[in-house]
Amino acid sequence: MSSFISIRNLRKSYGAFEALKGINLDIDKGEVVCVIGPSGSGKSTLIRCINRLEDFSAGSEIRVDNIPVKAGRSLAKVRAEVGMVFQNFNLFPHLSVRENIMLAPRRVRGTPRAEAGVLADRLLTRVGIAEQADKYPSQLSGGQQQRVAIARALAMEPQVMLFDEPTSALDPEMVGEVLDVMRDLASTGVTMVVVTHEMGFASQVADRVIFMDGGEIIETGSPQQVLSAPQELRTQSFLSAVLNH
Amino acid sequence: MDIVDTFFNTEVLLRTWPMLMKGLWITLQLGVLSIIAGLALGLGLALLRLYAAKPVQWLTRVYIDIFRSIPLLVLLIVVYYALPFLGLRLSPFASAMTALTMVSGAYAAEIFRAGIQAVPNGQFEASAALGMNYRRTMADVILPQAVKIVIPPLTNNSINVIKDTALASVVAMPDLLKQATQAQALAANPSPLIGAAIIYVVILWPLVAYVSRLERRFGGGNGR
Ligand SMILES: Nc1ncnc2c1ncn2[C@@H]1O[C@H](COP(=O)(O)OP(=O)(O)O)[C@@H](O)[C@H]1O
Ligand SMILES: [Mg+2]
Numbered sequence: 001m002s003s004f005i006s007i008r009n010l011r012k013s014y015g016a017f018e019a020l021k022g023i024n025l026d027i028d029k030g031e032v033v034c035v036i037g038p039s040g041s042g043k044s045t046l047i048r049c050i051n052r053l054e055d056f057s058a059g060s061e062i063r064v065d066n067i068p069v070k071a072g073r074s075l076a077k078v079r080a081e082v083g084m085v086f087q088n089f090n091l092f093p094h095l096s097v098r099e100n101i102m103l104a105p106r107r108v109r110g111t112p113r114a115e116a117g118v119l120a121d122r123l124l125t126r127v128g129i130a131e132q133a134d135k136y137p138s139q140l141s142g143g144q145q146q147r148v149a150i151a152r153a154l155a156m157e158p159q160v161m162l163f164d165e166p167t168s169a170l171d172p173e174m175v176g177e178v179l180d181v182m183r184d185l186a187s188t189g190v191t192m193v194v195v196t197h198e199m200g201f202a203s204q205v206a207d208r209v210i211f212m213d214g215g216e217i218i219e220t221g222s223p224q225q226v227l228s229a230p231q232e233l234r235t236q237s238f239l240s241a242v243l244n245h
Numbered sequence: 246m247d248i249v250d251t252f253f254n255t256e257v258l259l260r261t262w263p264m265l266m267k268g269l270w271i272t273l274q275l276g277v278l279s280i281i282a283g284l285a286l287g288l289g290l291a292l293l294r295l296y297a298a299k300p301v302q303w304l305t306r307v308y309i310d311i312f313r314s315i316p317l318l319v320l321l322i323v324v325y326y327a328l329p330f331l332g333l334r335l336s337p338f339a340s341a342m343t344a345l346t347m348v349s350g351a352y353a354a355e356i357f358r359a360g361i362q363a364v365p366n367g368q369f370e371a372s373a374a375l376g377m378n379y380r381r382t383m384a385d386v387i388l389p390q391a392v393k394i395v396i397p398p399l400t401n402n403s404i405n406v407i408k409d410t411a412l413a414s415v416v417a418m419p420d421l422l423k424q425a426t427q428a429q430a431l432a433a434n435p436s437p438l439i440g441a442a443i444i445y446v447v448i449l450w451p452l453v454a455y456v457s458r459l460e461r462r463f464g465g466g467n468g469r
Pocket of ligand 1: 017038039043044045046
């Protein structure tokens with residue numbers, strides 16, 4: 001059986017600058033993969049290619065659940081299966097928390113309003129903020145906003161969840177509540193690709209850790225292998241910089 | 246002859262009042278229809294300007310820049326007096342509405358564009374990641390946020406359209422100004438003109454005050 005997410009020879013350039021230099025990566029269904037690496041190494045670009053928020057060079061190929069990720073009709077199918085959580089939440093500021101979650105099910109799936117409302121409330125309970133449903137995003141703390149963003153993505157019942165540094169914009173005391181929700185999610189069998197600087201989370205939750213630098217995957221393996229006994233020099237120096245920080 | 250009798254002659258005003266009201270009705274029709282058509286045109290132009298194929302974007306920009314440069318009176322006269330040479334003869338109302346719409350549409354396009362561009366890119370990305378298509382993203386996410394930004398400048402634009410309807414009197418449109426000048430000629434007294442001026446102010450003052458309030462609340466906003 002082929003892997004759930006398959007990335008072949010992924011290249012992406014911004015003008016003359018090559019941000020991804022031929023990435024090959026296979027991710028199984030239900031796997032939790034954490035991507036680490038220095039700033040500018042191409043982590044965001046990599047996961048943004050998976051749902052084609054960035055387009056990529058011809059010759060590159062990405063498949064999700066065997067559907068090719070390319071412009072056109074199949075892209076809608078891919079995006080329906082792939083949820084994304086951003087560093088800056090990107091909640092819809094003109095909609096209440098409940099409406100933020102209801103919007104995509106209603107508009108993409110055609111879920112009736114009442115049903116979408118029930119779904120939203122169930123998801124808000126799951127991420128622990130049921131009582132905030134009628135507030136607007138600006139009235140919530142950063143940690144609460146990010147939990148709404150996770151609930152919003154889950155409303156489309158994705159098979160894959162992409163996280164791009166979901167806790168980097170948060171005050172330190174709010175990081176835990178978001179990581180707890182993600183840990184919960186990981187145990188439900190959703191495939192997760194998480195760009196993060198939270199080494200504790202990576203070592204406890206990830207099935208596999210990928211270290212990137214300069215647009216390439218430098219090292220990949222279990223959290224123990226990559227985080228505790230890295231083989232590559234660049235991984236070692238990155239980790240010592242992060243841990244002594 | 247004292248000044249009140251000359252400029253505020255109640256007897257003349259009362260006698261010519263029905264004429265002024267007829268003119269006002271036409272001014273309002275022309276203004277409101279041109280504003281609505283201009284908004285629709287402006288939104289369409291803004292979307293083309295931002296998202297169409299490159300050559301169409303360029304053409305849209307040329308249109309917008311030309312119609313923001315041309316004096317409305319010149320355009321109006323071209324539409325009314327020159328187009329008939331091409332076999333296109335529009336009524337005074339249609340000529341005035343065409344000219345007003347084309348110009349106010351160009352201004353509205355720039356306002357909409359600025360409003361859409363002021364919505365952070367993350368909103369487009371979040372919508373795309375949720376699987377929403379372009380139309381739904383615009384209708385449910387981007388435009389509702391852009392509208393708040395564009396209401397003060399669009400209201401300014403609408404005020405200008407209503408003021409500019411007065412230019413239509415040069416193509417024999419019986420609008421408020423035209424009726425007032427005719428009434429003045431009939432009565433041999435300028436009171437109807439003063440009456441018309443007061444009517445314009447009474448109609449537009451609330452809108453002007455409304456924009457000032459919004460601009461104070463949101464801090465800024467740019468008019469024409
Ligand atoms: N829109 C863009 N235009 C030009 N260069 C970009 C753009 N986005 C990212 N880059 C460059 O691509 C490289 C990888 O960026 P990114 O994937 O955001 O890195 P990371 O998420 O690992 O910090 C960086 O050098 C960055 O400067
Ligand atoms: Mg990044």
